Amino acid sequence: MKAKLYFLTGVAACSLAFQGCHDKLNVDLESAITANSMWQDEGDAKAAVYGTFNKFRSSFATAYIFWGEYRSGLWGPGLATNATYSDPFSNQLNSTHTHANWANLYTTINDCNLILKYTPNIPFTNESEKNEVLANALFVRAFCYYWIGRVWGDAPVLLNGFESGQQDDLYPSRESADRVFEQVGIDLEAARQLMPEDVVERDLASRAAINLLLADYQLWMAKVRGGGTASLNAAKQAVDQVLANSNYSLMSNFSSVFSSEQNQEIIFAWSLVQDEFTGGYPADFLIPLQYISAEYIENPIKVGTHQQWIFLTDNYKDFLSADDRDQRAEVSFETFFDAPKDATFQWINKYSGSWENQTRVFDSDIVVYRYADALLMSAEIENALGNSPLAIEQVNKVAERAYGVADFYANTLSSQQIDDAILNERKKEFVAEGKIWWDLIRFGVVFDEVPTLAGRENEQNVLLWPVHDSSINTNPNIKQTPGR
Amino acid sequence: MRLALLILILPCWIFFPIQGVNAQNRSVSGTVTSSAGEPVQGVTVSLRGATAKATTDDAGSYRIDLPVAGQSLTFSAVGFETQELAIPTSNVLNVVLDEAQTNLDEVVVVGYGTQSRRTVTSAITKVGGEVLQDIPISTVGEGLKGKVAGARVYSSNNTPGADAVFRIRGGSSINKSNDPLVLVDGVERAFSGINPNDVESIEVLKDAASTAIYGSRASNGVVLITTKKGSAASSPRITFDVDLAHQSPETLIDFMDARDYINTVRPAVALSPNAQYNSASGYSASSGNDENSLYSTRYLRDGESVPAGYGSMPDPLDPSRTLIYQDNDYQSLMYRNVLWQNYYLGVDGGNEFIRYAASGGFTDDGGVALGTGYSRYSGRAKADVKISERLSLNTAFDFSSTRSSEFENQMNVIARGLATPATQKVYYADGRPTPGYNASSPNPVWWDYTRDIANKDKRLSLIGGLDYRILDQLKANVQISNYNHVTQYDYFEKAHEFSGLRTTKASFGELDRTKLDAYLSYDQSFGSAHSVSGMAGYSYQVTDNKAFSASATGASSDKVPTLTAGPNKTGADSKFEKEVLIGYFGRLSYDYQKKYLLMATFRYDGSSLFAEENRWGFFPGISGGWVVSEENFMRNSAVVNYLKVRASYGQTGNNSIGLYDALGRYATDARYNSNAGIVPATMPNRDLTWETSTQLDAGFDFSIVNNRISVSADYFNKITEDLLFSMELPNTTGFSNVQTNIGKVKFHGYDLELSSRNITGGDFSWDSKLTWSFVKNKVLELPDNGRDRNRIGGITLADGTAFGGTAEGEPLYRYYGYTVDHILQNAEQAANARYDESARGWDPADGQSIRGRKVAGDYEWMDRDGDGRVTSRDQFELGVTVPHTTGGLNNAFSYKNFSLNIFVDWALGHSINHNAYMRYFMNTFANNYTLVDEVKKAWTGEGDDTKYARFTANDPDVGNSNFSRTSDVFNYKGDYLCIREVTLQYRVPEKFIGRLGLKDLALTVSGNNLHYFSAVQGMGISPEVGASTTYNASYYNYPPIRRFSFGAKITL
Incomplete structure (x- = not known):
């Protein structure tokens, strides 16, 4: 019995001592920021902006041109092709295509939503820096919704960040495209107000970047979504502010737009940096090593990291080469005959990155908006508003650099002819810059110009992308777009 | 911490006086x-x-x-x-x-103690260490396949040194770990690094009553490994083992040779939209290659004689021209016949005061696949010291150092590496290996030449413990252990055709786990009938995980494979993680005349993984048994020697969540234009808590006919609630999933063990042992997501119904694919065929690609939803990836000094969709992906009765996807019977060895993984793993390895 007493005392004493160990269960997690320790100071908010741009960049680095150009009929097989490429360029999309998935865009939007939720309550030493953070988040969110509205039409409009699996709006339905586009306008106006004027970042939002996105958006609203003159005037106001900004102007030489980064012509670009983020869609244009003779590697044939999956069609190449004076043609594509291999190779000289240790590193920034785009948008807006002379003046600024000829287009052109000239110049200026699909829709010629869409005007929603199966299978409220 | 606890423990004994007699x-x-x-x-x-x-x-x-x-x-x-x-x-x-001649009297190791098999009331399987002896295996798991009733042990990866996977009674979870808790001499660690020769016994705890004492980590069962300890024999005993084995792949794929390949590909390319690939340079069957091309095929020039090493043939497209080609067998370059060797030296002995055992071992596997290999040095010692009549000390260390090289991605290096066509040159004229079609489908020789990969692991367990017999009935036991696992990884990529950056990576990691277990146990009998024993204890475990990794590129030469040489420092990461687990546990058992048995256990666990308010869990278990054969009515039965019926019920937990799943995580590694960025990475859920499994087990043990036949069988029903579940989120939330405690799943089945001494006595004996396990599962409840049966994933049809994925009332592990209706035999049938979303519709007759159009020779796929079109919705269940039945049968024969062991094991019920094999029908990668011989059986014309549709050059990219979708065409039953081990041993009679001073000498020839009888035999993979695709970065394409060994064991 004595022993039992000792036993019990011993157990009790030990357990009491061990109780002290229970707080050892509160382990300090040093290697990451937990939800509790985030959003405490301005450093968190600023880092969240860079985090958001990191997601923003990866959302678009490859998809940008799939959505903005490959369906335009100007692209076809490269040295080889596969379904990821041939489905878009032949306008045979299905709901399992990688880029039918909007997940990355909504992930980026969620990051923006969290910044917009928490930043207002974080004290900043400098209020304008807080505004810059907010304006960046609004710019990115507007950009994503603008593309969502154009790529899928109806879509969820989500403005509150997700932080818990119990939130009410976890399973949203698609709202009308009108609502999606409305939000783009609201965000851009707010961003424009908040963004300090002195910010001239070219790889983040700036007053000019916001304005040019706004102009682009309003022009789309005017010409595609019945926004009328009100939208045109809003577009004009926005683009004029960009053109009046002395931080931006045309580079004198077309090729130098792409041979240097963050130059005066760049208004907004995604920054690609070696060892941080490289690749993106430009990796699909160059020539794989195995096909070419050793002596022509980088002399002049540009060697890529993998197969050339897609390239310009013969018709498009002919169109680009039609005028000998046009200095853009050889930047847009180059041709070389490899005699020992008895084969001709062609590649694109934009965004070809750097050649280091016999290796291609695709670290060229991907340009979204540049000054030439502002000029051509201005021309399009002015022409639509009936200001033909100003429209021609703006087109000619771009044409003069290209052809080395002043007043390339005569001021006698009709409004239709001016539109044709603008579209032609856009097709020559922006090869592989992710714009031409939208241009064809805006100018109302998409069913005329794209051979694989000829006669498909009556196919419901044929210009939209289908919603990816994974979007439908993770949320029963999402329904496939009719006809897709 | 360690010291503090020791100081706390010691006074507990000082209080107890030693009682006199x-x-x-x-x-x-x-x-x-x-x-x-x-x-x-x-x-x-x-x-x-x-x-x-x-x-x-x-x-x-x-x-x-x-x-x-x-x-x-x-x-x-x-x-x-x-x-x-x-x-x-x-x-x-x-x-x-x-x-004793019966295993009824064996000692069974249980959590914090041992029990006699006679009084065990829970479901525990014991495997003696001898089953791991005399067979050529590198790791413990390889020797346990089919030998543990209730556990499926299989190799998911056959790369040298890879550990086998353990699934005890199917596991417990849907999408969290189903790995059991493994304790080696009480230390929590992986199987890795343990020398099979050191194992004394392996106990597998299966039901809740036996595992509940391990509480929060016990849901998937517990494996207790006990290593050998010294005996109190007077003189030291020295044993020396040597085994040498020849290794080769158990299965190989029958690829086309170069001639057949050219004859098949060229006519097909001529009909494809890319006919120019037949004459351009850089294509595997093209006539236009040159000296510098990757591929050897080309026309023989006028006046040229066929070069050495080349074959020649008439061009199938123009028989007047002669094609020349090399015929290289890449499979034999990839898989070599190599040596496996094992050396082991052990010594043990002891006396009244000290008992000791020590060993050293070396195992080396040359690696059948080029560029792989494994070696292990191990050393251990264990000593038990009797300090006084009441106090004894035990101490042990166990060290191993392993080095291994393995492929980072077997899909690329094996499945795609073997796709190198026979016509590709192995080396360029200057002796450099040729690359592959692209950087991720390498020529195996080139891959090996360009990569230096080394993994090094050092594992060290240190154990110290005291046993103090306070009273005759009361014993205190304390054990402190430290387990330290250091990993090193070095990777260097020489400059090569696809990247001259010389990527260099290095990482170091250290896992340091300190554990204290202290418990008191008490045994008392009252009169001759009642026995009571109790045990209560405390456990504290802290795991520190530290890791560092860095990478660099841009070195100027291949000479120095260090980070220093690369000027671009591309990555530098470190992490510090810590996990703490505190547990209180106890056990109480009672028996009446060893006839009526009762046992109750509990554990109360706290884990740092969960938020403070949900940190503690209580896990009870209870079991009872009735030894019927002790009753008077059966005591003198002539047939039944022993019969016990038993049942158990209890709860266990699973805390396998990530460190940040409860608190959420923002990642700090997102950079933008060289600025540090922060992004949300894990959605927090503070409500997270244990997943709890409740298991019912009912079983019986009996032996009959003079204990010659004994049977142990169990039925179990295990229901896991509050499943720790990665709930898939809509892709609009910014997160792919969140960890939740929603859902319920059931695993139920039975396991059976039967041993029989068929012939005993005399010179000849024959023993058999059979295990049989059967497990089924069913999802009972899932997070509410608004879909029918709360289905996760799967395919939704236009009418809103859905199938596939994971759904309530349906089993797990199913997969889906297209199903062939028939092959379209002629143009008319093709014209009337269903629109096929995945068909590109190329017809050489009109030179057009029209989406959805079919051609004669294509598969007509079944139309599930009846809309007349073949789309991604038209898929059917093709199988499940996990077998329902596993088992093994051992037959041991001995005649005089010879013994022969034959062991076979099997699994039934799973399926394999062999996508990697299907790809050898595609001729993709711009017609450079090689073909298997089986392609010759493809449909060629109307009336062909064949399984395979027509062959097209580059089926996935320009064809109609006959061979580029998961379908029933390449779906195989995974059922297999494996001749796992055959061992013939001869013990040299004492009269020959006595004068050499030897106590024993045994010579052994043995074979391991000798043959699989299965539907995928001859397809390059193991049937042990069910798979919805064999072409995936997470699938291991390494073939099973057959070993023939010769060994000698000397005892001094």
Whole structure:
């Protein structure tokens, strides 16, 4: 019995001592920021902006041109092709295509939503820096919704960040495209107000970047979504502010737009940096090593990291080469005959990155908006508003650099002819810059110009992308777009 | 911390005085030894009909005080036949006990203690270490396949040194870990690094009553490995083992040779939209390659003679021209016949005061696949020291150092590497290996040449413990252990065609786990009928995980494979993680006349992984047994020697969540234009708590016919609630999933073990042992997501119904694909065929690609939803990836000095969709992906009765996807029977070895993984793993390896 007493005392004493160990269960997690320790100071908010741009960049680095150009009929097989490429360029999309998935865009939007939720309550030493953070988040969110509205039409409009699996709006339905586009306008106006004027970042939002996105958006609203003159005037106001900004102007030489980064012509670009983020869609244009003779590697044939999956069609190449004076043609594509291999190779000289240790590193920034785009948008807006002379003046600024000829287009052109000239110049200026699909829709010629869409005007929603199966299978409220 | 706890523990004993022994009338003493002459500890010495009892000590000696009337003593011990002997007048009685012939008397290791098999009331399988002996295996798991009733042990990866996977009763979870808790001499660690020769026994705890004592980590079962310890034999015993084995792949793929390849591909390319690939340079069957091309095929020039190493043939497209080609067998370049070797030196011995065992081993596997390999050095020592009559100390260390090289991605290096066509040159003229079609489908020789990959692991366990017998009935035990696992990884990529950056990576990691277990145990008998034992304890475990990794590129040469040489420092990461687990546990058992058995256990666990408010969990278990054969009505049965029925019920937990799942995580590694960025990475859920499994087990053990046949069988039903579940989120939330506690899943089935001594006595004996396990599962409840049956994933049809994925009321592990209706035999049938979303519709007749159009020879796929179109919705269940039945059968024969062991094992019910094999029908990668011989059976014209549709050049990219979708065409049953082990041993008779001073010499020839009978035989993969695709970065394409070994074991 004595022993039992000792036993019990011993157990009790030990357990009491061990109780002290229970707080050892509160382990300090040093290697990451937990939800509790985030959003405490301005450093968190600023880092969240860079985090958001990191997601923003990866959302678009490859998809940008799939959505903005490959369906335009100007692209076809490269040295080889596969379904990821041939489905878009032949306008045979299905709901399992990688880029039918909007997940990355909504992930980026969620990051923006969290910044917009928490930043207002974080004290900043400098209020304008807080505004810059907010304006960046609004710019990115507007950009994503603008593309969502154009790529899928109806879509969820989500403005509150997700932080818990119990939130009410976890399973949203698609709202009308009108609502999606409305939000783009609201965000851009707010961003424009908040963004300090002195910010001239070219790889983040700036007053000019916001304005040019706004102009682009309003022009789309005017010409595609019945926004009328009100939208045109809003577009004009926005683009004029960009053109009046002395931080931006045309580079004198077309090729130098792409041979240097963050130059005066760049208004907004995604920054690609070696060892941080490289690749993106430009990796699909160059020539794989195995096909070419050793002596022509980088002399002049540009060697890529993998197969050339897609390239310009013969018709498009002919169109680009039609005028000998046009200095853009050889930047847009180059041709070389490899005699020992008895084969001709062609590649694109934009965004070809750097050649280091016999290796291609695709670290060229991907340009979204540049000054030439502002000029051509201005021309399009002015022409639509009936200001033909100003429209021609703006087109000619771009044409003069290209052809080395002043007043390339005569001021006698009709409004239709001016539109044709603008579209032609856009097709020559922006090869592989992710714009031409939208241009064809805006100018109302998409069913005329794209051979694989000829006669498909009556196919419901044929210009939209289908919603990816994974979007439908993770949320029963999402329904496939009719006809897709 | 460690020291603090030790200081706390020590006073607990100082308080307990050592109780004196009361003097009685008469005293008998002696020693108990085994038939081998070794002292036997723990023998119960009792006087029939009286309460007097004694136990032998380490040296086998005992002393018992008796009333004068006593006539005879009973000696009983676990593992030995009980003996009753008359007391001699000298009052000295020395006894030799015979080892028991039945496993009913074996000792079973349970959580924090041992039990006799006779009184076990829970479901525990014991496997003796001898099953791992004399067979050429590198890791413990390889030797356990099919040998544990209730556990499926299989190799998911056959790369040298890879550990096998353990699934005990199917696991417990849907999408969290189903790996059991593994304790080696009480230390939590992986199987990796343990030398199979060191294993004394393996206990697999299966039901809740046996595992509940491990509480929060026990849901997937517990595996207890006990390593060998010294015996109190007087002289040291030295054993030396050497085994050498020849290794080769158990299965190879039948690829086309170059000639057949050219004859097949060229006509097909001519009909494809890319006919120019037949004459351009850089294509595997093209006539236009040159000296510098990757591929050898080209036209013989006028006046040229066929170069050495080339074959020639008429061009199938233009027989007037001669094609020349090399015919290289890439499979034989990839897989070599290599040596496996194992050396082991062990010594053990002891005396009254100290017992010790020590060993050293070296195992080396040359690696059948080029660029892989494994070697292990191991060393261990264990010592038990008797400090006083009541206090003993035990201490052990276990060290291993392993080096291995393995492929980072077997899909790329194996499945795609083997796709290198026979016509590709192995080397360029200057001797450099040629690359592959692209950087991720390498020529195996090139891959090996360009990569230096080394993994190094060092594992060290240090264990120290004290046993203190406070009273005869009360014992205190404390064990402190430290387990340290250091990993090193180095990677260097030489400059090559696809990247001259010389990527260099290095990482170091250290896992440091310190654990304290302290418990008191108490045993008491009341009268001759009632026995009670109790145990209560405390456990504290802290795991620190530290890791560092860095990478660099841009070195100027291949000479220095270090980070220093690369000027671009591309990555530098470190992490510090810590996890703490505190547990209180206890066990109480009672039996009445060893007839009615009852046991209850509990554990109360706290884990740092969860938020403070949800941190603690309580896990109880209860079990009972009735030894029917002890009842009077059966005691004298001529047939039934032993029969016990038992049942158990209890709860266990699973805490396998990530460190940040409860608190959420923002990642700090997102950079933008060289600025540090932060992004949300894990959605927090503070409500997270344990996943709890409740398991019912009912079973019986019996032996009949003089204990010659014994059977142990269990039925179980395990329901896991509050599943730790990665709930898939809509892709609009910014997160792909969140960890939740929603859902319920059931695993149920039975396991059976049967052993039989068919022929005994005389020169010849024959023993058999069979295990059989069956497990099924069903999802009972899932997070509410608004879909029918709360289905996750799967395919939704236009009418809103859905199938596939994971859904309530349906089993897990299913997969889906297209199903062939028939092959379209002619143009008319093709014209009337269903629109096929995945068909590109190229027809050489009109030179157009029209989406959805079919051509004669294409598959007509089944239309599930009846909309007349073949789309991604038209898929059917093709199989499940996990077998329902596994088992093994061993037959051991011995004749005089020869013994022969034949072991086979099997699994039934799973399927394999062999996408990697299907791809050898595609000729993709711009017609450079090689073909299997089977392609010759493809449809060629109307009326062909064949399984395979027409062959097209580049089916996925320009064809109609006959061979580029998961379908029933390449779906195979995974059922297999494997001749796992055949071992023939000869023990050299003593008369030959005695004069050499040897105690024993055994010579062994053995074979391992000799043959799989299965539907995927000849397809390059193992049938042990079910798979919805064999072409995936997470699938391991390494083939199973067959070994033939010769070994000798010498005992001094």
